[in-house]
Amino acid sequence: MQGIRIRRGLAAAAVAALAAGCTAQAATGTPDAKPSVRQDESSTPSATPTKTATPKSTPKSTPTPTPSATARHTPAPKPKVLMANGAKGAQVRELQARLRQLAWFDGVPTGTYGAVTTAAVKGFQGKRGLAATGATDTVTWQKLLAMTTKPTAAELTGTLPGNKAGKLDSRCLHGRVLCISKTSRTLSWVNDGKVISTMDVRFGSQYTPTREGTFSVDSKSRNHVSTIYHTAMPFAMFFSGGQAVHYSADFAARGYNGASHGCVNVRDRARISALFDQVKVGDKVVVYW
Incomplete structure (x- = not known):
């Protein structure tokens, strides 16, 4: 009986020892606690890329001004x-x-x-x-x-209308004449076949051509302003309806890169001013090629 009690006691002690061992492993809780730590650590790497994103954007903006600054300081090539x-x-x-x-x-x-x-x-x-x-x-x-x-x-030879042949247009040889050549684009003030002065002139375009033929000065207006185009026509000498010989500031500024509305434009203000004082109403005007 005593032996039986001893064996039962040993068995009970063994059972108690095994129960204590399982309780110790579970009580340590180490394997169960580590996953929660990993979860916290796993959030750290996710925050790390956010921090490293800042320096990545910096290099993109840094080189941008360099090319433009270089271009601004590059001297333009000199024209030949x-x-x-x-x-x-x-x-x-x-x-x-x-x-x-x-x-x-x-x-x-x-x-x-x-x-x-x-x-x-x-x-x-x-x-x-x-x-x-x-x-x-x-x-x-x-x-x-x-x-x-x-x-x-x-223009290349510098000759006046008719001078190359030694003669003006036959209609310009007698009397006081404003002799206007469309070929040489010049106006010559002629008295009895003698050229007193010559100046460059510009004519109307194909849509508003300057009329050709023989006319006479029918009126003069020193400070005339066009009632149609509302532009200044200083030293105007009318010879055919609304067409006149007059100074043109546009001709003086743009040259032949333009045209009149039919008038004979003069760009030398000093010469047209002197001519205006010499020409009289009734003087002949000849416009020809």
């Missing part, structure tokens, strides 16, 4: 010089004729680029906001081409 002081040839003659159309060159085209031509080019450049070097570069030449027309043979 086509003609300058000392040059000679047909292109120089054309240059002089075109400058004469804009009243920058008053002499006869010679084909030699000298001091007079240099001064004319410099004046043209300064008036148009270009570098006033006096040398004709590509920019100056293109600007001049846009404002003028191809010079006629008379």
Whole structure:
């Protein structure tokens, strides 16, 4: 009996020991507690990319001003010089004729680029906001081409209407005549066959052509303003309805890069002013090709 009690006691002790062992593993709770820690740590990496996103955006904005700053400081290439002081040839003659159309060159085209031509080019450049070097570069030449027309043979040689043949139009040989040639685009004030003065003129477009023929000055108006176009027509000398010889500020500014509404435009104010004082009502006007 005593042996039986001892064995039962040992069995009970073993059962109690096993129960205590399971309770100890469960009580430590280490395996169950670690997942909660991992969950907290797993949130840390998710926050880390958010912080590293800030420096990534910084390099994108840093190089942006560099190219534009470089472009702003890159000097523009200088235009190529086509003609300058000392040059000679047909292109120089054309240059002089075109400058004469804009009243920058008053002499006869010679084909030699000298001091007079240099001064004319410099004046043209300064008036148009270009570098006033006096040398004709590509920019100056293109600007001049846009404002003028191809010079006629008379313009290239500097001859007056009829002077090449030694005669004016036959209708201009007698009396006091405003002799106006559409071919050479000039007006000559002629007294009994003698040319007193000559000036450049511009005519109407194909839609408002200047009439050709023989007329007479029927009225004069020193400070006239057009009742149709409401534009100034100083020193107007009417010869055919509303058509007149008069000063044109637009012609002085734009040259042959434009046209009148039918009138004969003069761009030299001093010359048209002097002419206005000499011409009388009744004087002949001849417009011809």
